[in-house]
Each structure stands twice: as structure tokens, then as C-alpha cells.
Amino acid sequence: MTVMDRVKEHYNEALTYFPEDRIVGVFLQGSQNYGLATPQSDVDTKLIVTPTFRDIAMNRKPVSTTHIRANEEHIDFKDIRLYIQTFRKQNLNFLEILYTDFAIVNPIYEKQWNRLVESREAITHFNPYRSVQSMKGIALEKYHAMEHEYPSKIEVLKKYGYDPKQLHHLVRVEDYLGRYINGESYESCLDPGPMKQELIEIKMGKYSLADARSIADKAKVHVEEMAEYAYSIYPNEEDPEVNELLDDVQYEIMRIAVKGELG
DSSP states (O other): OOHHHHHHHHHHHHTTTSOGGGEEEEEEESGGGGTOOOTTOOOEEEEEEOOOHHHHHTTOOOOEEEEEOTTSOEEEEEEHHHHHHHHHHTOHHHHGGGTOSOEEEOTTTHHHHHHHHHTHHHHTTSOHHHHHHHHHHHHHHHHHHTTOOOGGGHHHHHHHSSOHHHHHHHHHHHHHHHHHHTTOOHHHHHSOGGGHHHHHHHHTTOSOHHHHHHHHHHHHHHHHHHHHHHHHHSOSOOOHHHHHHHHHHHHHHHHHHHHHHHO
16 A cells, blocks of 8 residues: 555545545655655654634634544644644644645645645745754754653663664754755755665664664754754744745635635
8 A cells, every 4th residue: 555545544534523625635744755664654644624613703722633543643633723833833843744745635725735835945944043943852852752761662662772763863853954054955854865774774773772872962962053053143033925925825725614614
């Protein structure tokens, strides 16, 4: 079964929770987007939905939850209003869906979604200062998670003494951050290039605990040094044109949804 077949499964399962006209689209997230999938990799997605008119009128909390499928794959349900905010926060884990080749977009919202895709480099550089902050935060999170005894990671920690997947995330973000600061496009940064094989081997448990700790410590220091340099060259400013675009796309998608609901 191909990745796209599994994304379609996610879409069909989402239809049991939301009517089709509320679904903006479903988008692949994770390792398949940057060529780091292994045979053990799950297919996880983000599902963007619109609120109903009643949700808006009653000021109900926007949808934001993770649905775990029977096979343990994840679908993150997220209200369009919250998802647009993640773009402003410059979170790498949310921005990547603007570049995925594995997506199903509802035709009634496709024109508006395509406006975002066409402007994705501008969106991913909406606030480079904030983008670096996000990358640093993700890297430090992976650093601290590497040996943390999460219930789902007990067997992995018994086998390796650490979680190789967290180490590979840390090293990937380190590489990504350096290339971003050096002016590579966001799309280019997503592709690990010559680092790909090394990252896959790290993910598969290539290193001993002692070596993994050494690599992680060096990566952490490097990330912190690069972030401090970036803070000195990037003003903490938002791009007003991108802000306007995000507002307008959110407005238009919600207008289409409410108009369709109310007839």
C-alpha cells in the first residue's frame, strides 16, 4: 500500500467524524515528507477543518485533538483558525504540510489553500527570528526526550538505553537550522540531502548510548550557538503582507464554509 493510499484511508476515517464540507484537507506529516521513512514508519497526518456557524456563534473552543487510529497511526484534527496561527508561530512541524506531495484538499477550498502553497516560502519566512526560536525549541525538546522514560518508549530504552528516533530528530533539526540561517530555501532545508543515510542509520539505532550522548550534547551546543547568532541578525518582525494573506485565506475559507452551511 502506498503512502497516498494510507493518506486516503485517513481522509475516509475522518469522514466518520466530520462532514465532507467541513474538511479543508488532510496532509501528510513526518518522515515521508523528507525521505527519512523506514519500513517501521507510520503514516501520520494533519486534518484541517472549519468550525460550524454554531461553533462560531456560541464561541466554542476550536477543534484541536489527536485521533489515534486502530493501527496506532495519528490524525491531528485542527481547526483552520488554529492552524493559521501555527503558521505565524513558524512551527516547523506544522509548516511542512505546505510542501508535502501527499495531500487531499477539498475542491471547495482548493483555490484558497493553493494561495498558501504558492506563497509558502514567504509564509515560512514570515518571521525568521521566530522560526529559529521554534527550531531551537524543537531541538531542545528532542534532546531532553532522548532518555526520558515515556511509557511508549520503555522497550526502546531497554534495547538501546536511549531513543534513537529522538536523536535523529535532534540532528536533523541541527542540520536544518544551519542551512536555514545560511539562506537556503525552506523547501531545500526539508531535504536532508547528503545527511539522509546518516540520519536513517541514527534512527535505526546505529550508535551506543555513550556515542549517542556525545552526539546529542554537541548538537545541543551547536543549535544554541546558531540560534544566538540568528537572533543577532534577524529582527523579531512579522511580514505584514503575509499577515494579510493568512487573514484573508482564513476569512475566505470560513466564509465559504458558513455560506454552504446556511445556504
